[in-house]
Amino acid sequence: MYVATKFPKNSSFSAWVAMLPARIPTLPLEGAVTVDVAIIGAGFAGLSAARRLSQLDPTLRVAILEAGVVAEGATGRNSGFIIDLPHEVSSEDFGGSSTDRAKRDITLYRTAIGLATDMAQEYGWGHDIIDPCGRYSVAISEKGDAHIKAYARQLQGLNESHEILDARGIHEVTGSQLYTSGLYMPGTVMVQPAAYIRAVADSLRNPVTLYEHSAVRSFDRQPGGWSVKTSKGTVTAKRIILANNGHAQSFGLFPGQLLHVFTYASMSEPFDPRRLNGKRDWAATPALPMGTTVRRLSGAEGDRILIRSRYSYHAGLEINEGHVRSAGRVHDGKFADRFPNLTGVKMQYRWGGPMALTWNSVPIFGEIEPGLFAACACNGLGASKSTAAGIAAAEAVVGLKSPLVEVFSNYDSPKNLPPQPFLSIGAKADLRLREWRAGRE
Template sequence: MALNDNSCGWVETLPKRNDIRRLQGDLRCEWVVIGAGFAGLAAARRLADLYPQADIVVIEGQRAGEGSAGRNSGFAVDTSPGRVGDDETMKSKALTSYVINMAGLEYLREAVEAYGLQHTWDGNGKFHCAAEPRHAGNLEKFEEILQQLDIPYEWLEGERLNRRLGIPYYHKGIWTKQAALVQPAALIRGLVLHLPENVRLLEETPVEEIEYGDQVRIQCRQGRVTADKAVVATNGLLGEFGLFRGRMMHLTLTASMTRPLNTAERYRIGDPDPWGILSAHRMGATIRYTSDRRIMMRNTAEYWPGLAMSESDLAARRKLHLKAIRARWHMLPELEIEHTWSGVVAVSRNFSSVFAQPAPNVLAVGGFNAGGIARGTGLAKLLVDQYAGVPSAALSEAQKLAPPAILPPRPLLDIGARLNVMRMRAGAGRE
């Protein structure tokens, strides 16, 4: 389990929680779900939908929403540019990804509406932007896929794009209209507070050992959980639970969040509506202008085997974030950063995910390649559907996923990953 800093802006801007329930002694249940991120909570909800009499326990090593699920940039994506393959392969993979993402978005949207969590959710899409003309070609390739799959989008450029964002920085942009922007920690907290009656959540209950068999036996620090069936929804940590070892690597990302803009500052930039930008370049900045008028800047991605960063590590990256904010919002020289934090994303070599039933009574889902909100939700929900025999077009697409490819052994992995990240970063330019 990664050790996280205590300075995540999404978490720190929420009220403190005191309603933590931990494992106390041994317990027995029908289903155990390991991991209370978006995938784990989706699996628990879907199990409760389909098996309302089942006793379901979710265990989480940290507090729900304070790990990777609550530390990301809050993009519940509909679709994103393809990564590998020829045109037909990219089109097929893009369709599969889009259908899975939309299944996740719809399942989350249902929960948002049912539980009154609209304050955590902005369903007005996201932007993919290029600051330099040389990177606009990536957007044009992305547009081809959007057109082929009939996915709603719109081009914005020049003054129209500048007015929408409130900054004269980006050259061109594509607005995909079905994505959502969320406050990830608040959304996880809302889902936790509205778990079905037959679901129990145990937080701050790290797993120390797991044994698979006719029953799944999980030894935790505070006791043992014995379950008939398990869903392991630990994303990039599946290998630590004895599943799909050597298939996923981690990148450590850092982000900063400013104080809210005051009224004068908001009007100085044209008082735009909230927005989120994903860069046209893979190593470009991910940015949010949030509903409470803060700016979140994430513009570092590093191969950092230790995962967690020290205060001095974060301070160095905070300077990079502030420099990038100043470059885009030069008209706001007084704006300062309030929070800086790190987080990890799980990336597979072939950008695929785990969608598997490795044993008759074990389901495994993970490897979301930085798309855990929508993709993780969709895959977890569909995996439970597959177990229960509930067919759908989305399930048929999920079943097409190849497993994540095997990674090279260390230290070759370390050397190759660092070199690849450095190479990609060198070409990002103003992005």
């Protein structure tokens, strides 16, 4: 039996949730139900798995158990990049010897994009939910410029479409004089993550059932399947998909293998778009790892800027408002550096969100016990990697030997982390070092 020792706990709402109408959640699980597949977690991985299961076999009975309300957890705290190319513009992570790894990652990411864009077309979702606008990588230093050029050479070798922009070109996009160069990649799809994941959840139809406010308290193996218990109900299932990322460890699973890191974001109040030149909707990731992600979003009330930066390690899977405020002070400086002509524009929302990492940056995937499948450890890039993992888990559950399942199955096993207190000391020091290396980026 696997028994939960803690449950997801979120600090403040993200801007993505706060800007939407309040959600009326589905009813919690009460009583006993019997299904073919139980999915624990209704984020990118869990809901993508449900979608794929319904495609593979529309008769499958599926129960999705969400501890809170859809979009109020880690998924709704994402920055909304469903990328199609490796994320970090760094020779450390994308060098000439890693072409095979890059192609593998591209397969995963484009599978995730395919699911999202297919749903958008099927249900008529607009750009307020999903926008195939591409993304920029931006630099503000000679070191960043060098990474931009090196990354562009790798993309050329992979025959991937891209465009290098000089300082003037990236200024025309962003309206910021700080950026010294940029690289445009057209394949990324941007989402409003809370609106997107709500839309995915609300698109699911019988025999797929979503139960919100239904935290799983335990699950144990029974003859022919599994029994999953919440505070008011029980699910008897032939198979389980664990799609709860770092909180899988709350059940005693994967001890010593998951590193719990939080990243932080701030969203500005609306401002008059005439105050900032450039495009009104764009998204940029930093040229250097651990740098600053920026999005500009247009709206009826005006435009907003999102700043994402800062990382912190928390073994207990929880942060407090003090951590969010501390990161927010850094965000204010990043915002002022990039957009001095927006003096007086304040940040309206601030929040943090968790990531589950492994030491060697591999997912935890596959059938870990008979009938118990994992799609955990997103290692960042949750919108892309978790979506792909959910799809692959669904295919594995029904026995489909797909190319995606093969990719996930061929990853190395996660390496064990150092014991405490060395893990905490090392993780915190490594994060600070990486942020220092990123500098103003």
